[in-house]
Amino acid sequence: MVLVENVSITYKSINEKTQVINNLSLKIEKGETLVILGPSGCGKSTLINALAKTKTIESGRIDYIQDGDRKALSSKVHKIGIIPQNCGLLPWKTVMENYLLPLKIRHEEINNETNKRIEEICKSLDIIPLLHRYPRELSGGQVQRAAIARAFILEPDLLLMDEPFSSLDEITREEAQSLFLKIWENYKPTTILVTHSIDEALYLGSRILVMGTNMGNIKYQIKNPYFGKLFPDEVEYLSIKRTLRDKLKPDVKNKVI
Amino acid sequence: MVLVENVSITYKSINEKTQVINNLSLKIEKGETLVILGPSGCGKSTLINALAKTKTIESGRIDYIQDGDRKALSSKVHKIGIIPQNCGLLPWKTVMENYLLPLKIRHEEINNETNKRIEEICKSLDIIPLLHRYPRELSGGQVQRAAIARAFILEPDLLLMDEPFSSLDEITREEAQSLFLKIWENYKPTTILVTHSIDEALYLGSRILVMGTNMGNIKYQIKNPYFGKLFPDEVEYLSIKRTLRDKLKPDVKNKVI
């Protein structure tokens, strides 16, 4: 379980200080897939980066509770996998080397089984012919698929995904989504997924959370009954969809002013 | 009218030569908005870059015909606006400076009217408070909106957009899309839009084109009767959608092998 308590995050530039998240508290259960929706610029990526320990928080704490044992979430102790919004492949390593690096850093043995897993994931994402290319020789969607594969290969305890499917065509996206579900079924990583697609949120999120524009406030939360179900044709599905859409709209008071 | 004739494009690296587009011919009518769909990595961005003159073509020609006068398409003669997949904002210029640069290069007077237009577009895209920031101080979606605004401000004759709305939440995206339609209504730029969303294709494309995986072949083309119509609830709409989805799927022979 990941516990985010009273977290505030600011960006500092020379003459400005922008507070992006103020006093956010959040609980992510073990094995849950939490989807975060929110208007552009509300602080979703910032939160993901804070969880991945790549953005320092100003105040508050982020803890990881395992078997009743509460520890500060740490990338050294806990296995965190991230797909950043810019994909984060190292340009000087081939796709394959990019995969092997996190495994090497975590001192994971690369045995037959690992190789088989890597191959399977790469096959599902259709990137086998790209494994020996450098990132700048890939198309936008190929980079994204490569980043997805890297995160999945790591088998992290905490999986953070920032708009991972945004540059994929519908077919490829569905394949990637179902791959995620398969992997999640397999060993149930705690997952946080940022997306802009309400359909995707309803398909992949066991819980859905809508952030507001106001310093990372949580406007709305819902347990999702349609988790893992593709194209449910129910009336209630459409009504949930509509609610989420409404919640995504800017606050009325902002509109009036 | 833009005429693409027998165009072939290859990428060269030290020991490899990858042909991406082979012998593609294409005609884009003046004032048309052509949407290109296609599986990830099929060569859409490559084509866009070739049209923008930022990727040299190996053979073939790309011409622009105006009033019966046929000339090679040239960024010096013709006004080309582009939103590349990575947005292409110059990191050392603020958002505002990024807008003014293309205008300055094209020697356009920056009068009251221009200022008003800039303000209007920025207001619609909700980026007024970001105008004095540098690109690295923006969120993913904000960068994308800034890039959209830059292309719209230029009022180009040929507007090239490579997945311009992919990082926007649904509400912002719809606003951006309707802004595009408004601008298009206004002075009818010839537009090529690459997208992964079939809905978006049907909303924004007067013609839709599906590229295959095989060296940029055109698998399918359709005049779109639903151009500019949001959420049409017709049976035929759904059937077109289904057709497009099918066409996006990899070729059967690939599947079998």
Add this chain to the structure above:
Amino acid sequence: TTKNQTPNETPNEVQNETSSDIPTQEATEITIGMMSSSDVIPYVLINEIGLAEKYNIKLNLEVFTSAKDRDAAFQAEEIDGVLTDYIGVCMYQNANFDVKITGITDGDYLLLAGKNTGITDISQIKGKSIAISENTLIDYTFDDILKNNNIDNVDVTREVVPRIPDRLELLRNDKIDLGLMPEPFATLALNDGAVLLGSANEFDLYPAVSAFSQTVLDEKGEAIHNLYKAYNEAVDYMNKTNIRDYEEIVVKAVGYPEEMIGKIEIKPFRTSELPPKSEIEEAIAWASNKGLCSSDLKYEQMIYDVYSE
């Protein structure tokens, strides 16, 4: 031509002749730092004609291209002694580096005028420019030449050019009017048309000396004494032998251009002795006047007699 003769023919004979008294104990090593000039000829000959073995010393000649480098090495005790001059020793003393003059060396410094300057006599140098180094024996020598010719030195523009080859080049290319140069540069300039106006030796000024640090003198006194014996023998050899017999050695050591072989002339050298007191005192006066040393410096502090035994 002379070029093809074996230059070591004569030296070998000397070696054979002297190899009879084979040294019993190991030869003491003496390293001397020097810059290429005709002063070094006897030292080179000590090695070349086998005098080093005879006097049981191992003489290393370390050639420097800049006086600053040489001084640095001297202070670092990398070398035992140097070929320097009165002014140099004054400055060593002033820097609390106890260096003693142990002998004189021979070599002349020629005042030359560029071929296109129209100067033919030293009285015409008023208002002209000279390439010179500051606070060195050249500086001192120039002043001395002027004084001996009763010329007020204020009227000559002194341009500091540290490297002698550069001075020669400036003189050759009419960028400067005058130069004061040792061999072999003087000969080269003369060959090129420069006009000789005067020289140091002409007024019996021999400012160049060999010197050792007091520490080394204490440690290797015996060997240094032998060195001067060898030096004197080398000078005898030079003065008695036809220059053509050892010309190649001279050309190499001094750095004459090869085409000078067969034309080189050398004045007779003097055997080593301590410089006269009056000259040293004059040099001290000059140096202290320039602020290079204290006027309290005494002749006795500056010299060391290795010939006493």
Add this chain to the structure above:
Amino acid sequence: MRKLIKQWEIFIQGFLLINAIWLISSIILNINVVPNPIDVYKNLNNLFTNDVFLHVFYSLKRIAIGLILSLLIGVPIGIGMAYSKVANRILFPLIYFSYPIPKTALLPIAMVLFGMRDGSKILIMFLIIVFQVIISVRDSVNNIDSTVYQVIKSVGANKLQILWNVTLPAILPQLLTSIRVSLGTAVAILFFVEGYGTKFGMGYYIIDAWSRINYIDMYIGIILISIVGFLLFNLIDFISEKMCRWSNK
């Protein structure tokens, strides 16, 4: 204002640190080539009787002209080599052959051609620095990510506009590094070129003291040159901060 105070703090702290190291090593080594800093500072007034400002002024003038000339000529050549295949083909071997030539060995030529005043001094300085500038500009232009050109090329910018709006800002951080490095080189070259044909300059001051074996004065000169160098480096840092605000971390 607070920034200024901090700058001074760093200056003083660094200065004290250097002097502490110096003091300790002069005590440990106990050789007269490393004089005790206290002795040196006791004689600091030498500096002011010695036209310190003239020395600094002359040196700065030479550095400024040498550096600016090198940039004016080196930057365009470097960019040209990176962009133009033809220019590269001609210039690349020329530069690779002439860069290793020890420029100080060309002093006779420089003196004969430009005299022994500032002309030849600046020529030598220029010849040494310009290659450093050319190489680093060429390399940094080659390392620019080609995607930044996309938009500006698509609006039909000409070469000059691309240069001004993309190439120069993109290489600016490396260019500033190169200027820092060149500045250090330029100061060091003073020591060579002020050894002849002048009586002014910080380099002259040090060489003169050295040839007089006056280590106290020599170290006074070194202190002077190191303070002036420090201030120049800080000036570049200041410029760099103003000009690279966009990448400020």
Add this chain to the structure above:
Amino acid sequence: MRKLIKQWEIFIQGFLLINAIWLISSIILNINVVPNPIDVYKNLNNLFTNDVFLHVFYSLKRIAIGLILSLLIGVPIGIGMAYSKVANRILFPLIYFSYPIPKTALLPIAMVLFGMRDGSKILIMFLIIVFQVIISVRDSVNNIDSTVYQVIKSVGANKLQILWNVTLPAILPQLLTSIRVSLGTAVAILFFVEGYGTKFGMGYYIIDAWSRINYIDMYIGIILISIVGFLLFNLIDFISEKMCRWSNK
């Protein structure tokens, strides 16, 4: 194979070009500090009677040790200054103060400490180059885009792993530039440090000829040093090509 032929083509073309320029200027200037290249080449056999390989070998040895030492010490210091606030606070003023000191003025100290053989030579070379390396490494680490650290930090890499997998590859192109520049500097310093305490080295060869006013020999030495330099630069280009395949354009 074809590449090799092309390399040779460039080599020969550049060599001829340089010699053409030289020939023309020797004719125009008509001063004996610029001898006619034809006279020089006529005497080229001097080189081989003069232990050319020993000269090259000694110089290369000094350059190699000096450069490698500078890299071994300069790269970690530069990285340390960029990453650690404390290290930067202490080192930054120290370096800004000591970079401008003309290192050649420290020769007396270098000789006292390391003798007048290769020890002091390499020390002087090291002192000159290490600052260039420190400054450029520090600046290039500071210019690394912080987003490249994201993924590696999130998997809990330690400092060393980050260094090896991100920092070093990220600065590699600039580091290679810095090595190119330093190499040029190192070759030029030969000319200073081989002026004392040795009878071997390309610098010695040139200085010796210079002080004998033997311009023919001096130019032979310059040709030698420039060919060796050219080959060294090409070696670095070769390494650079192998190591930066990912950014190859």
